[in-house]
Amino acid sequence: METRSPKDPQEGLTPSTCKRATVEDNHLLIKAVQNGDTELVQRLLERGAEVNFQGGEGGWTPLHNAVQSSREDIVGLLLHHGADPCRQKKNGATPFLVAGIVGNVRLLELFLSKGSHVDECDFHGFTAFMEAAVYGKVEALKFLHEKGAEVNLGRKTKEDQKRLGKGGATALMDAAEHGHMDALKMLLEEMGADVNARDNMGRSALIHALLSSHDENVEAITRLLLDHGADVNVRGKRGKTPLILAVEKKHLGLVQMLLEQEHIDINDTDSEGNTALLTAVQLRQEKIARLLCSKGAHTDCGNLVTIARRHYDISLAEFLLLNGAREDFQPPAEDWNPQNSRWGTVLTRLHRMYRPMIGKLKIMIDEEYKIADTSEGGIYLGFYEGREAAVKRFCEGSEHAQREVSCLQNSRENCNLVTFYGTENHKDCLYVCLALCERTLAEHLARDSRGTVENTEDEFARHVLLSIFKAVAELHLVGYAHQDLHPQNILIDSKNAVRLADFDKSIKCDGRPQEIKRDLEALGRLVLYVVKKGDIPFETLEVQSKEELTELYPDEEIQHLIRHLFYPGEKWQTQLHKMLGHPFFWSWETRYRILQDLGNESDIKVRDIKSKILQILKPEPSEPSRSFDQWTTKIDPYVMKKMNKFYKRNCNFYQDIVGDLLKFIRNLGAHINEGQNNDMKSKIRDPAQYFQKTFPDLMIYVYTKLQDTEYTKHFPQTHDLPRLKYDGPDC
Structure with missing residues (x-):
């Protein structure tokens, strides 16, 4: 009979404790893969961790996680130990589909050799080709096309979803909707994508582009689609034509472009009977209305003059009368259709x-x-x-x-x-x-929340909270405190604009601090509620102490935001106004630009250690460790080496100080788009995303160090509240 020494770690273990140890190893394996710890992955696999273990609500295996991080070495190690290359997550996504999202061509090729099918899809109908189009992964698109991916495949979905109009979108629609110009060009010019394919709601790529929130290149994308034969009279949801959608965007250039098309039907209506001209008048777009009239738009399409007068657009009303509109317009008898979908x-x-x-x-x-x-x-x-x-x-x-x-x-x-x-x-x-409005914030999150995704830009939370902050800040400016800030009192309208409601507990505060501070504290709890996507009931957040809530979310940026709301100090009157300029409300692209501008400061470029800005940015010995400590070791090694070559002559290489990181960001941004640096660009891809993900606490660190100095000139400026730009629909 075998005996054990007193120091044998297995002695006294029951089967249940061994089982618990194995389950722990499975979770450790997932964590090790996520952390890129190859040695620990190897040890855990050798001592029996389940290589195909699916952890968490999404059913991610170690292999899915390795592919998401593009860790080809760990992928190979997992496959060597028996990982299933075709295992699906709970949404049906295989490692092959994840490789399409991250755009890793070598992994795509590897999984094809392991049995993946080029057009396999998840339960929502997304193929790797579609995912590459959604995320603008041009090289992945090219590779998958060469391997036979069906370019015009429509998103397949379940029959009940199809009856609701879901599904049917193609890769071209995805690229158009997400504003990926390079992917769009390749799909149209090299792959023969059908420019007039429709999804199950009848929307083409042109409609998807005009419905998109990516407005920075919508004109270029629209021009490209039109040049390749896009139907200019196609209808989208609620019968809206491209021309009507362009008017709703209040984009004069787009309207002009569409009117130049030979077969445009300027008087076409949507399913509610609205023409482009009626829409322009309703939205107080006088320049667009005049342009439409000059191109022959009929003025008998609605009560145009009355609408213009109601808006005090007197010059527009007179212009419409001169062009045949009538004061006593009587709409034709027809069935009425509601605007609100829910009710x-x-x-x-x-x-x-x-x-x-x-x-x-x-x-x-x-x-x-x-x-x-x-x-x-x-x-x-x-x-x-x-x-x-x-x-x-x-x-x-x-x-x-x-x-x-x-x-x-x-x-x-x-x-x-x-x-x-x-x-x-x-x-x-x-x-x-x-x-x-359509629903409350709580209902919206319960219905549409996709959960918090790590290392992604949370545009929804930023949009919602900025709208709420502006609403409350302007209330305070006119002397009112809301006093009832809860998710059920925040509404989402039919255009997804956020509206603050329910003022029956509001107080004319007359400069008294307690009411203002009560609103600020409620805003702090709402911040946590929104960034957690409603996963923590607001009632739970209300009974927790401010100290507990401050530590609830590990993100230093969010902690900084709510801490200043919870503890406004003597500046309580201006605290919320100041918070409108907090980095939480800056897009990743804005943060990238700010860091570049700071890196362009002369004292930073020459590394004047005694300069004011570098002294301010220098961490105190007592400060905690941060993501950008030893930053030169965290940049892609090839990129770091190439960037250091610029300083080879004088051996003045980048050092592990904040100023040099800012200079690095500035220099990289200045040169990454040059032809000779395509190799660096292929590794960095989007610099704004790269630096945010690599150094997530850099912006808040720089902000806290420089916020009360002359260097705030590089930050977005918060102007007087009544003139603040509103990012949603106009009033």
Whole structure:
């Protein structure tokens, strides 16, 4: 019988404890792969860790994680130990599809040799070719095309999703929607992509481009698609044509470009009967309206003159009259279609129903038409001056009603609040009429949240929180504190704009700090709620202490933001205004530009160690370690070596100080797009993403060091609040 020494680590272990050790090793294996620790991966595999273990909610295997990090050495090691090259995540994605996302051609080729099919797809119908188009991975697209990928394959989806119009999109649509010009050119000019292919909603690549939020190159993309024969009269969702979408973008250049097309139908309507001209007048786009009229747009398409006068666009109203529009326009009799998708069926029923008007308001007080409960009278669907409305019902003389109306009336210029239409009184009740939105923030997150993805730019959180911060900051500016900042009081409208609502607890604060500080603290909790995508209930966040919440999110940037909201100090009156200029609200591209500008400071370029800026940027001995410590070892070795060659003559190579990192970022940005540096560009790809992912705490470090110095000239400037640019739809 075998005996064990007293020091044998296996002695006394029961089968259950051995099993727990194995499960721990499986999780350690995932972590080791994510950290790129090859030696630990090797040890864990040799002692029995499950090579195909699928951890977490997404079902990622070690191999999926290795491919995501483009660690070809670890991929080879895992395959050697029996990793399944065709194993699917819970969404059906194989390592081959992940390789398409990251654009690693060598891994794509490897998995094809291991049994992957070039057109295999996940459960949402995405192929590796489509993923490469979504992320603009041109070399991956080229390789997959050479291997036989079907260029015009439409996204396959389940039948119930297809009935809802989901799926059907091609790689060309993906490239157009995400603004990848190089990928688009290759698909059209080298691969024969069908420029007029439609998805299951009938949208072509041109429609996808015009619906996209990537406006920086939408003109170039539209021109490219038109030059390759895109149908200029194609219809998208709700029957919108490219011309109407261009007007909705308020983009005069796009409208001009489309009107130059030979077969454009300038008077085509969407499914609601709106023409491009009617849309332009509704959106107060006088230049576009005049251009459309000069090109022959009919002026009998709606009550154009009345709309222009309602907006006080008197010159436009006179111009429309000269071009045949009528003051007494009567719309043709036709079925009415609601604008609000969520409440459309009920709105249609109310619209067709006869109801005695309460002033300008049409409403039916019935549970069928109630959309929310309140402490007093509920919120109902209605029509105010013919516009779909959410109507809050109060007892006449209610203190809550007085607060709501007072705050809304004094904040009409605040574009980030729910639009206030007006009020009506009837039978001891006050009706407060507001623009109708689709859902609350909590409902939006529950329905559309895809979870927090590590190392990706969270544009949704930035958009939502910037809108809320602006809304509250402007409230404070006119002397009001909201006092009820909760996810259910933040609304998302039909255009995905964020609107602050529910002011029946608002207070005319008159400069008193306690109300302002209460709003700031609630904003801090909302920051955590939004960045966590609603995974932590707001009620839970409300009962946790500020100290606990500050440590809840490991990201130093978010900690810095909420700490200044929780502890505004003596600057409580200006704290929120200052926070609008916080790096959290800067895009990765903006951060990259700022770091470049700082790296262009003369004292940094010559490494004047005694200079003011380098002294400020120098870390204190007591400061914690950061991602950019020993930064030269964390840059791609080939890129680091090539960049150092510029200083070979005087041996003045880059050093591990913050100033040299900024200089490196500046120099790389100045030269990476030069032809002789294509090799570096293939490794760095997008410099803004590369430096954000490699040094995630660099921007907040630089910001905190320089925020009260002359070097803030390089930061985006926060102007007077009433003139702040609003990134969503116009008021």
